[in-house]
Amino acid sequence: MKKIVILGGGESGVGSAILAQAKGFEVFLSDNGALQEKYKIELTSRNIPFEEKGHTEENILSAGEIIKSPGIPDSVPLIQQAKAKGISIISEIEFAGRYTDATKICITGSNGKTTTTSLLYHLLKSAGLNVGLGGNIGKSFARQVAENSYDYYVLELSSFQLDNMYDFKADIAILLNITPDHLDRYDHDFQKYVDAKMRITQNQTPEDAFIYWAEDPVVTKEVAKKQPIARVFTFSEHKADNVSAYADNDQIVINTSKSVFTMEQDLLALTGTHNLYNSLASAIAAKLLDIKDEKIRQSLSDFKGVEHRLEKVATVRGIQFINDSKATNVNSCWYALKSMKTKVVLILGGTDKGNDYQEIEELVKTKVHALVFLGVDNSKLHKFFDGKIGTIVDAGSMEEAVTKAYSLSKEGDSVLLSPCCASFDLFKNYEDRGDQFKYWVRKL
Template sequence: MKRLVILGGGESGVGTALLGKAKGYEVFVSDKGKIKEKYKDVLLNNEIEFEDEQHTESKILNANIVMKSPGIPDKVALVKQIREAGITVVSEIEFASKFTEATLVAITGSNGKTTTATLTHHLLKQELDVGLAGNIGDSFAKQILDKNHDNYVLEISSFQLDDIIDFKPKIAVLTNITPDHLDRYDYKFENYVASKFRVVENQTEDDYFIYDGDDEVILEYMKSHQIKSKKLPFSLTKVIEQGAYLDNNNNIIITIDNNKIIMPTNNLALEGKHNVKNAMAASTVAHLLKIRKQTIRESLENFQGVEHRLEHVLKINKVQYINDSKATNVNATYFALESMDAPTVWIVGGVDKGNEYRELFPFVNEKVKAIICLGVDNAKLMESFGNMVDVIIETQYMSEAVKIAYKLASAGDNVLLSPACASFDLFENYEDRGRQFKNAVRNL
């Protein structure tokens, strides 16, 4: 009997444990932290052996295969030992994809992947049986076990791609590449870029690769690396023969094998240039999978967006409060500030991942009237932006940050939470940060 050891008892870990057990593996789950009660209950009910707050090496190094949570870096001593012992290490998407014949759409990129994946799922679900998984929603492995959909839209991080072997999506989407998570890639941007491109490494000429044709990093990489799949770029600036582009009347034109569809963008539910790109990527997938034009158009117009991504919370005294807690890197915050159309009180800060703030300077000069730094260490923010705005204030409490913003904002202004940093210093995760912001706004 093959032994499957799972490192990390979260959503993907427990899902993989259930699928592994159903497929006849001897399963053991080990988590260095505390496993949440709801996951412990599932493991107990399914008679799966587990441990938490420790890793027992003897129970791990006898594995045939190890599935590790994407949150665990390769530098960890235990992971090095596992690899040195010659044990195969995989991610959940690699393990689970072996047990499904479904059509897989894999979406990755530094920004926009959650919105693009959610939007793609929204477009497809009107006419197809489709699951949404990966970095989002219920575990991919568990869905294969419970529902076995005909199609899956998978939001995939570079960490999940680092541990694939044979994973091969029918359609791969790369939204963009900007410096992020460099702490996990020896601070070498090229390592991170290569990691993102693993999404196409097993594809053949029968598969499709949809990517941002305006992204210099992507275009440079493609000059020196051969990609076998059919290429379908999308662009806001050039005419694309096979793929998607924006014409002079702001229509999205999508062409695949002489089959052309035209989508007006004037009624898109999501605002901002970056969302036109997300809509292009999602619509190209839908067009490939034969979703009717009318369905695509209606779905683009009624899509509600993603929680914590430029989410309009409330208007109080004519001030709009906007939750963009999901902006965990500078590029995401760039899009947020770019889309502000009124003077903005900006709440920023958290765990800095080697951020370079220079690209934000033009927007800060033009649109930001005050900055509230919400982090344990705000020195770099103070240094970067201190001379640009009249008011820059530090705090370590969300409730206080929102109260200060309330005092600083006048009628017609925006208050924007767009941290440009990870959330782990003061919050559990970006969702926790976003919910605290929303609660604080509702309590004003």
């Protein structure tokens, strides 16, 4: 019996363990940190052996195959040792993909993944399809393959998940954009990150579909190089030659070989240019899956949006507070600032992933009148922004950041938490950061 070792005991790892056990493998799960209580109970109740707060080397290196959590970099010595021994190292997505014949719609991109994935899931579910939501969002793909029998999966895939996928294939692949992110994981080499994102198209056949943003210079260059063999569909803000979906005369237009779909742009639930792209990409996929036009219209107009992504929290004394904690890179913050119609007090900071703040410099100068730096080490932010904005203050906690931002705001302003950075210096994750922001705003 083949032994499968799972490294990492979060949702992805525990889901993989459940599926591996269901498929008759000998399973062992190992995590360098502490496991959440709910996962320990789950593993124990299923008699799946595990360890936490450290790895037993000989146990791990006796594996026939290793399923690695996306959070573990390849540079970790244990992974290097396993590779040297010739042990196959795969991702949870690769593993789960072996055991389902469902249609897989996969979404990646530096920004907009979660919104597009959630919107597309909403479109399919509202149309009555038997569909699961997974990948970088919700319950793990592996757990769902073990416990459910969905006909469709909508999967959000990060570059880390794509890194260890080899035979997996997306029936419909959506690539929203590529901008610098996670460069600390890619030896500060942008091309390595680009290559990871482009893996979304691997193994596709002429029957499959690849949807991407026609105006993204990085993606269009890669597409020209790689010449994907799947059917190609593109989306763009404006009508242009060979663009499948766009906005024109206050309408959105989706062209597929079967038909043309139109809808008034004002009826879209999601506002802002970046959300237009997310809506266009989702609508192309929905059309390819033969969802009826009236269902697409209804879902695009009644979608509720994603928590921690440009989420309106409250208005206090005429000051609007917006939670965009999910903006963990500079390009995300650029989109947030672009959508602002008022003067802004901007909360930035956290764990820098090799950010280049030049991308938002002009928008900060024109829209932001005060900056609050929230982080353990704000030196890089100070070095870039000092002297460019009149008011800059530091905060060491979310309570302090909200209080200072409030005191710096005037009626009619917006306080925007759009940090550009990962959250691990002061918070558990971006959700925790956003939840704390909402808590302190409501305390004002």
